[in-house]
Amino acid sequence: MTQEKKRLSFWQIWNMSFGFLGIQFGFALQGGFMSRIFQTLGADKDAIPFLWIAAPLTGLLVQPIVGYLSDRTWHPKYGRRKPFFFIGAVLSTVALFFAPYSSALWMAAGALWILDASINISMEPFRALVADKLPDSQRSYGFVVQTLIIGIGTWVASNLPWMMTQLGVPNTAVEGVVPDSVKYAFGIGALVLFASILYTILTTDEYPPEDMEEFEREKAAKKGIFSGLEEIFRNISTMPPVMKKLGLVQFFSWFAFFTMWSFATPAITEHIFGATDTTSEAYNNAADSVGNYLGTYGLVSMFYALILSFIASKIQINRKLLHLVSLIAGGIGFILIYYITEPWMLHLCFSLVGIAWASILSMPYAMLSGSVEPKKMGVYMGIFNMFIVIPQIIAALGGVNFLYKLLFGEAVINTMLLAGTLLILAGLSNLLITDRKATHD
Numbered sequence: 001m002t003q004e005k006k007r008l009s010f011w012q013i014w015n016m017s018f019g020f021l022g023i024q025f026g027f028a029l030q031g032g033f034m035s036r037i038f039q040t041l042g043a044d045k046d047a048i049p050f051l052w053i054a055a056p057l058t059g060l061l062v063q064p065i066v067g068y069l070s071d072r073t074w075h076p077k078y079g080r081r082k083p084f085f086f087i088g089a090v091l092s093t094v095a096l097f098f099a100p101y102s103s104a105l106w107m108a109a110g111a112l113w114i115l116d117a118s119i120n121i122s123m124e125p126f127r128a129l130v131a132d133k134l135p136d137s138q139r140s141y142g143f144v145v146q147t148l149i150i151g152i153g154t155w156v157a158s159n160l161p162w163m164m165t166q167l168g169v170p171n172t173a174v175e176g177v178v179p180d181s182v183k184y185a186f187g188i189g190a191l192v193l194f195a196s197i198l199y200t201i202l203t204t205d206e207y208p209p210e211d212m213e214e215f216e217r218e219k220a221a222k223k224g225i226f227s228g229l230e231e232i233f234r235n236i237s238t239m240p241p242v243m244k245k246l247g248l249v250q251f252f253s254w255f256a257f258f259t260m261w262s263f264a265t266p267a268i269t270e271h272i273f274g275a276t277d278t279t280s281e282a283y284n285n286a287a288d289s290v291g292n293y294l295g296t297y298g299l300v301s302m303f304y305a306l307i308l309s310f311i312a313s314k315i316q317i318n319r320k321l322l323h324l325v326s327l328i329a330g331g332i333g334f335i336l337i338y339y340i341t342e343p344w345m346l347h348l349c350f351s352l353v354g355i356a357w358a359s360i361l362s363m364p365y366a367m368l369s370g371s372v373e374p375k376k377m378g379v380y381m382g383i384f385n386m387f388i389v390i391p392q393i394i395a396a397l398g399g400v401n402f403l404y405k406l407l408f409g410e411a412v413i414n415t416m417l418l419a420g421t422l423l424i425l426a427g428l429s430n431l432l433i434t435d436r437k438a439t440h441d
Helices: 010-017 019-040 045-051 054-071 082-101 105-133 136-166 180-203 212-221 225-237 241-271 281-314 319-339 345-360 363-369 374-384 386-407 414-432
Strands: none
Touching: 010 105, 010 136, 010 180, 019 045, 019 082, 019 105, 019 136, 019 180, 019 241, 019 281, 045 105, 045 241, 045 386, 054 082, 054 105, 054 225, 054 374, 054 386, 082 105, 082 180, 105 136, 105 363, 105 374, 136 180, 136 281, 136 345, 136 363, 225 374, 241 281, 241 319, 241 345, 241 363, 241 374, 241 386, 241 414, 281 345, 319 345, 319 363, 319 414, 345 363, 363 374, 374 386, 386 414
16 A cells, blocks of 8 residues: 655755755765865875775775665664665764874875765665655655755855965965865864764654555565675666666766866866965965856756746746756856856856756655655666766776867867766756656656
């Protein structure tokens, strides 16, 4: 018997998604400033993508396993997804706090690996929780509210080093040492990450499995790691057609954003500000500014998600067309970075990127959730993450360096042209999705 799910209020959906604020603090600090840390510790620009490789590799392994395990977890007091929220929060908090204190490249790369693995433990169960708790008619609304919270986290976290500098915290240091402004920012981010996830745990209840007897039988019959891996691979081989088509959209989208996270700091500090010496005040001021511009895409994604949340709560939306237009807008934003002549224009460029980011964090999950069995929501959300991490792995193993030099030339700013081209291809790939259940509420 299918369990009737009640429509939830905005604030109930807000509470169950609030932990994403902390998760995004972690991702925004990681995405905005790990390349800065790598450069400070002596990394060559072309080596930066390879130093990032541990993050997507970890997601490839962790998320399907965590999704599978959370589908098979139930406790009357602690629920199904919440135990994973808590474990991930504790580990992420520790890793985020210590990352900027790395004294060697291998330590920074290791810190990034631990941080990303820990955040992944919490993140996919949050995606599954929306599908667990909300009726089909509120799925788009729920994922958009998550995106609203993510936008807030992206904007605040991306600006933290700049804010610390404005408060008088030094943003320069001797060669090979990360500035105090970045260390303070990561420390604040660690506290926000833990507190926000704890808030969701304390304010949100979960539904029990629809058929507890069947749940217990399946749980008892499928014990051991090999049984779990076998089921994960079986679900990969039988994934819904919509998921495969969304995979192509995700591939181009996340290749583009990985390119931005890896190269935005070296590309913009060099091309726009003419600063390359990581010990100089000019470079560190420029790097703070890059964080500020990256914050713009988070801020715009927040407002775009706010508009979408209002629209999705009132009328039916065409998810496919909305995602198509949003991704193309973001692609144009990346391409414009190459052509601007004044730094302030970067706010316009990243505003367009923010439109794409808001859509990436909501529409694919809303389209997928209508095509997946509820009892397999966690494992499929984890498997869906493969289409996020595989392009990042390819990019980290030399894909970015090869493509931007082949297509556009040696200058590092050409990475933004590559990101824009890929995001436009991602938008056009939405035309392959024809299942009305996926494209409409």
